[in-house]
Amino acid sequence: MVICKTVADLRAYLSSRPRGPRLGFIPTMGALHDGHASLIREAKAGGRFTVCSVFVNPTQFNDPADFQKYPKTIESDILLLEQAGVDVLFLPSVSEIYPTGVVLTKHYDLGYLETVLEGAYRPGHFQGVCQVVERLLRIVQPDDLYMGQKDYQQCMVIRRLIELEQLPVVLVVCPIRREADGLAMSSRNLRLDAVHREGATAIYEALEMIRRRVSEVLAAPLGSAPARRGSGAAPEAAAAPLAPITAEARASLEAKGFRVDYVEIADGTTLQLLESWDGRAPAVALIAAFWGEVRLIDNEVLAPKRSS
Known part of the structure; x- marks a missing residue:
């Protein structure tokens, strides 16, 4: 070299x-x-x-x-x-x-x-x-x-x-x-002491929780969501309301002592923040939070539903 x-x-x-x-x-x-x-x-x-x-x-x-x-x-x-x-x-x-x-x-x-x-x-x-x-x-x-x-x-x-x-x-x-326990590899991980290193996996766990919650909503039977008001259209496929899901993830991190900057789900192409998601277009869940003095970020791409 x-x-x-x-x-x-x-x-x-x-x-x-x-x-x-x-x-x-x-x-x-x-x-x-x-x-x-x-x-x-x-x-x-x-x-x-x-x-x-x-x-x-x-x-x-x-x-x-x-x-x-x-x-x-x-x-x-x-x-x-x-x-x-x-x-x-x-x-x-x-x-x-x-x-x-x-x-x-x-x-x-x-x-x-x-x-x-x-x-x-x-x-x-x-x-x-x-x-x-x-x-x-x-x-x-x-x-x-x-x-x-x-x-x-x-x-x-x-x-x-x-x-x-x-x-x-x-x-x-x-x-x-990722490390074996799920923590995203980052240069900032070197600043974590032993106690904070162990607890840092909570961010990945929160992302996994978001993925599971969204998947559960999207797995609901077709027609369970109402048609758009006044459209006269047939009921659409279920869309996941995201605010309760991200709020749950934020609360779980704050309960463990994290100081959270954001927990959001965004369009995977434009990064526009989403209020709901029907699983058709790419989306990504993103988290940034302080763990002690160290600010950590992570994300997980939410895979679109496969068309039948």
Whole structure:
């Protein structure tokens, strides 16, 4: 594995590589785990020449203390990347990515995506994400960009960024990797002490409860839901009212000591928050909550009903 610490060195090395395999890029902020390794495996399985970056981006932290506390484990990160077979590690300094200073220099029109969920609770966060990802993409110039579904909204934001800037890259979203007890793998898990680590699985359990409750409603016999008022149409298939379900999940987390930012179910394509769901279009349940001092996020895609 080659390590490049400057843009000039990285570009020089990449320009000298033989033409052939597509270039796959995995941007990270370090504190790597098997979730990151799964992105690398996906890229390698597709025959990609792989570049991985480790850069803790200061412009996406709306809380400076959170930036200072972000885990930094570069020695173990390098070992994981070597074992995963990464071709190039890009390990830049802050001044290398922000040569004119750590400031937001442009505004990205993210529309509705920036107003809900993470956008509402972390103002400015996605502007910082877009800035650093655009800069990294223009430096690396990959064919394919690999990201994890755990950051569901972020993946949608990056897809919007690619469209806005007309970047010639394909976004590949890979499934969430979980620990044996269901906890979504995350760099922030390193900040959990033993007691909080054990209790953190409650978020996954709440997502599973949501999935079960929604499935129970959708399994109701056809015709159990009324037709739209004044339509004269036949009764529709059952639709799940979502507010009682998300309220139950929130209450279960709060009873265990979590400080909940949100428990929501949204359209899987637009992220519009849903009041009910008939199981026909993709949907996703999303949770963000503080467990002690650590803010954890997770999500679960709700599979549409199969047509009979």
